[in-house]
Amino acid sequence: DAGITQSPRHKVTETGTPVTLRCHQTENHRYMYWYRQDPGHGLRLIHYSYGVKDTDKGEVSDGYSVSRSKTEDFLLTLESATSSQTSVYFCAISVSDATDTQYFGPGTRLTVL
Amino acid sequence: SQQGEEDPQALSIQEGENATMNCSYKTSINNLQWYRQNSGRGLVHLILIRSNEREKHSGRLRVTLDTSKKSSSLLITASRAADTASYFCATDEGDDKIIFGKGTRLHILP
Numbered sequence: 001d002a003g004i005t006q007s008p009r010h011k012v013t014e015t016g017t018p019v020t021l022r023c024h025q026t027e028n029h030r031y032m033y034w035y036r037q038d039p040g041h042g043l044r045l046i047h048y049s050y051g052v053k054d055t056d057k058g059e060v061s062d063g064y065s066v067s068r069s070k071t072e073d074f075l076l077t078l079e080s081a082t083s084s085q086t087s088v089y090f091c092a093i094s095v096s097d098a099t100d101t102q103y104f105g106p107g108t109r110l111t112v113l
Numbered sequence: 114s115q116q117g118e119e120d121p122q123a124l125s126i127q128e129g130e131n132a133t134m135n136c137s138y139k140t141s142i143n144n145l146q147w148y149r150q151n152s153g154r155g156l157v158h159l160i161l162i163r164s165n166e167r168e169k170h171s172g173r174l175r176v177t178l179d180t181s182k183k184s185s186s187l188l189i190t191a192s193r194a195a196d197t198a199s200y201f202c203a204t205d206e207g208d209d210k211i212i213f214g215k216g217t218r219l220h221i222l223p
Contacts, residue, residue, distance in 0.1 A: 033210070042201065042215035043156070050209060058210065090155055099143060099205035104155030 003027050004105040006091050012111045019078040021108050023091030025071075031094035032074040033102065034058075034066065036087040043090065049074055050098065081112045117145070117185075117202040117214035125220040132189040134217040136202030137182075145178055146203045146211065147187050156201065159187075189219075197221045 003026030013019050023032060034046040035058075045058030047066040055066050063085060067075045078085055091105040117136045126132050136145065144163045148156040160176045162169045162185065169176045175188040189196055199216040206212045 031209070035213075040215065043213040045210060045212070048210055056209070059212075092156075098209040099211055101146065101158045101161055102156075102203075102211065103158065106155050107153075 004091060004093060004103060006089075006105040006108050008108060009106065010109045012113065013081055014113050015082055016080050019081050019110065019112075021076045021089055021091075021110070023074045023076070023105055025074075025093050027093075027095075028071045029093045029095050030071075031098045032068065033092040033094070034064075034074065034076045035090045035092065036060065036085075037090060037107075038087050046076065046089075048098075078110075081110075083112050086110060086112045116212050117204050119200070119202055119214045119217040121217060122215070123218040123220070125222055126192060127222050128192055128194060130192055132192050132196070132219055132221075134187050134200055134219070136185045136187070136214060138185075138202075138204045139183065141180075142204045144205055145185050147174075147176060147185075148201045148203060148213075150199045150201065150216070152198070159200075192219075192221050194221050194223065 005024045007022045033048045035043040037043050044060045046064050049055045049068045065077045089108045092102040094102050117138045120135045146161045147159040150156045160171050162176050162178045173190045178185045197220050199218050201213050201216045203211040203213045
């Protein structure tokens, strides 16, 4: 698993509340990614980072923001959660260049009521 | 955005048989990857094949790549119950990310 942890692993929250998911890696890899996985959609990229304070938007970034103040942590924030953001969220890292093999965390199951 | 598309969406075969799933993509790539996901878990990398390679093996897995047809196939030989999972192809998009398909759900019947 390349030393990737995600927290929390499960969360239930209410519409309109802010939520922050954390991805932590132990090996100081440069590239980190946040995906969401929904039935019928596969994995979709939300945001990614190519270094401390260097982030960019993915395919489904609306309603999400990210921060990376340290190499090892990549935070995903839902400023005001909506029911459409109910999903399983996966963090991943790339150990060499950005388009090479990715290693995934265990996922966070988020339910927005 | 470019996205690999797996076919079939779902596949059920008897244990011991071979399973083949395909991936088609739209534009030129530098590499194509296959991942497996067991229920409720994160994705696990299986194989990466580069655009100048035509075939690659890893244990019971064989991946082919036909860049002229913009397609790849993943063959799992002598399937086992533990191969029951979803399989995703992923293609590089630009220099900084990869894009996943929607996956093939493989079910191995006892």
